[in-house]
Amino acid sequence: MTMERAHPTREPIPQIDDLAQAESGSPFTPHDADDVAEMLAAIDVDDVEELFDIPDPVRYDGSFGIEGESEQGVRRRLERTLDANADVTEFLGRGHYAHYVPSVVDSLSLRSEFITSYTQYQPEISQGFLQVLFEFQSLVTELTGMDVANCSMYDAATALGEAATLADRVRAADGSTILVPDYLRAERRAVLENYTDGAGLSICEFPTENGMVDPDALETALDEDVLLVYVETPTTDGVIEEHLGAVGSILEDRETLFCLGSDLLALSLLENPATVGADVVVGNAGVLGLPNAFGMGIGLFACREEFLRQVPGRLVGASEDADGDRTYTLTLQTREQHIRRERATSNICSNQAWVALRTAIHATYLGPEGLTDLADRCTRLPARLAAELDEVPGVSAPANDAYHFREFTAEIDGDAEAVVSELADRGFAVHQRGEDAIQVCVTEANEAHVDDFLEQVREVMA
């Protein structure tokens, strides 16, 4: 028998996206027509619509005007959209940092047993993730020197907000003041204000000198009303604080809590918060494990043992199972909203557990020596870049006479806005700080571009 072959025609072949339109329903519902018919018969209903007990006046016809697309079509469209993000090399920091994320982080964290699991309400079948979180808490405990750490907050700003309300719960002081340094990022302060609004706390600033605490000024700003003093190291200006011990001494005999803001990488090298007298440590743990993700991060929260029952968020503890084996479980849940409701220590439910997994993998990948070495590098790179920028006519760097971590501010002889804009046109993004300063961040992630960057700065300043 001879096969009759189709002749090529000029008829258009339907676009793949149009074919997708022809599919009805969701690609992620497994039912075929027979399944639906049998299921409806089993529940004695003629049509699925009968199952919706919705009064007519509030019914909606489902016409959102959103057209479904094929997977290929969605990927193509969103990737094109994202390509509209300018292809610039970032020298940006101020609380959000890029470090090289090793491939093991994606490879392991994307294992579907991890990423498609829920909160560990059934610990017997969730030992893997519970152990991950227990190990994350241990890692944070070691690096902060605190007694206890939780499984995560949303980000550095919300962790600071939670620290403030914790201070309000644990401190007998009549006062209601949260004292923050004048360098606190406006965004963090704005979040802090919203977290403390309900408790009736007020946020006050104390002046700093050369980007660091001035112990005399801090003491002047303190009174009986202060519940908590917040200090950062490194600050979001990149300055390594040199007066942590003094802050600890000033607050030691007061009812005021000492809250230190930092990050896990910096803490592997800088002074141990416990040694300087910190009561609570907050910050961004996502410096490890996540690339820059438009500000998505993970909040760090650790504190002294005496505040344990006032800690916000989830805690994983060790326990025993019926065989007497050591196991892990969510614990002290009576602090949490699903049990304690309006008397809970926080409203937080979903946290950043998966980012905690990534952070733990990255930190363990580096190990104690790798962490310390990388942190040391983060003190050398900005020092060197600042020295080189300082040689550029019209640039004075660093603006603060201090050691720096990852970043520093530089004074510009001229219009900082114009300099930042011209650098962006030349492929480099830096922060503008006021009218006559910029801020520059350098880590192992962008250090290969430092020479090009300097070249462009020289040309822009010429």
Place this chain on the structure above:
Amino acid sequence: MQRHRQTKWDETTSEGHEPLLSEKDSTRHEPEDTYLPDDLTRDGIELPSLSEPELVRHYTRLSQMNYGIDDGPYPLGSCTMKYNPKFTEDIAGSTAAAIHPDRDPELSQGALQVYHELQDYLSRIGGMDAVTLQPPAGAAGELTGILIAKAYHEHNGEGDEREEILVPASAHGTNFASAAMAGYDIVELPADDDGRVDLDALTEAVGETTAALMLTNPNTLGLFERDIEEIADIVHDAGGLLYYDGANLNALLGRARPGDMGFDVMHFNVHKTFATPHGGGGPGAGPIGVREGLEQFLPTPQVRTDGDEYTLVEPDESIGKVHGSMGNWLVLLKAHAYISRLGDDGLTDTSAKAVLNANYLAERIDLEVPFEPFHHEFVASAGETDAADFAKAMLDNGVHPPTTKWPEIVDEALMTEPTEAESKRSLEQLAAAFNAVSDEDADTIADAPQTTAAKRIDQTTAARDPTLSWQQLSE
């Protein structure tokens, strides 16, 4: 019925199963020759030092001792554990998405376009006039929404009088906690005999002190609040606002919109309704929508466009910020991809299959379901058996159990939400697991689970003597 024997790694050198990282290695490292002077550095740190192959094996084994949706059904009520499409992960992993939040908006036009489109999608889906994507989780969305309600009343000069938030007794715990965090007193509303808001009790509770009523619809029993229009009138007539908890929106996709029901503010749980993975506890994202007249209170910044360029705008009377940046960007990106893939037909089919699945499953199980007609979830009663024990025995029957002992209106509650992603066959296996446990004797149930990596875990001791780190274990 399916069976599942979970992997369990043991080492005789460890008291637990897979040893802790710290039991594999513990190395103290003291920094030397640092750039910083000694008085600015710490003495050292002690952490595991493992090679990459050892690290990979550790986390791979831990993953094997964890259950996810990709393993099997996960019918936790009000948690909407549905399938997470893989392609969304590829989009989120794109290098063009890995950008710094402080870029000038001109340099992040792609990300801002995604934000703007998702704001638009969610406005349409919720029947809202404006949306913010900033809240990083559902509870953060609740706090944001209540702060907006507070700003609205303060704007009207009624901030001091309106000091109460009404919450039904069966509401999610976060509702109470979020309202309290915003400084409100909570007034708990009892349910009527049908399991819905008791209109008489509501009428009695509302007044000049009411700031808002927070409501989940369908409620946690899966029941649609049929009197929603009357509820909205009662609250609005008293000068209060109506807040929609979006935890159960999956039931209504394309069939009813909170905005049309009279809600003024709502949050979306994108890790529930829009299939972003829950990642073992988060990250989620809790965008909120508001009706006209409340836009000026939204968090800053809002993404707007003139058609050519996307800009960041601070609303006139913004409540400020609820996240240091613009929320959980990668999660939002995945939600955008999911909605784009489904479109109107897919979204509407989602609620159809979610509700069909819940009804079919309930029909097949031998337990009493006291409240109906339910939608995407139902609350069965474990009867004489403790619901927590019942759940442990389900683990031995190859599935993850439902949410237990809540809402309390049903004795020994098993709050069950299969989602649209389960096939008829999978639902039958899930039903078989329920029924097998119903037939089991008390001893078998008390000894469960036997097939999981851990046997029954003692929660009481864990809470009485908390051990929260490997440091505390070795104390």
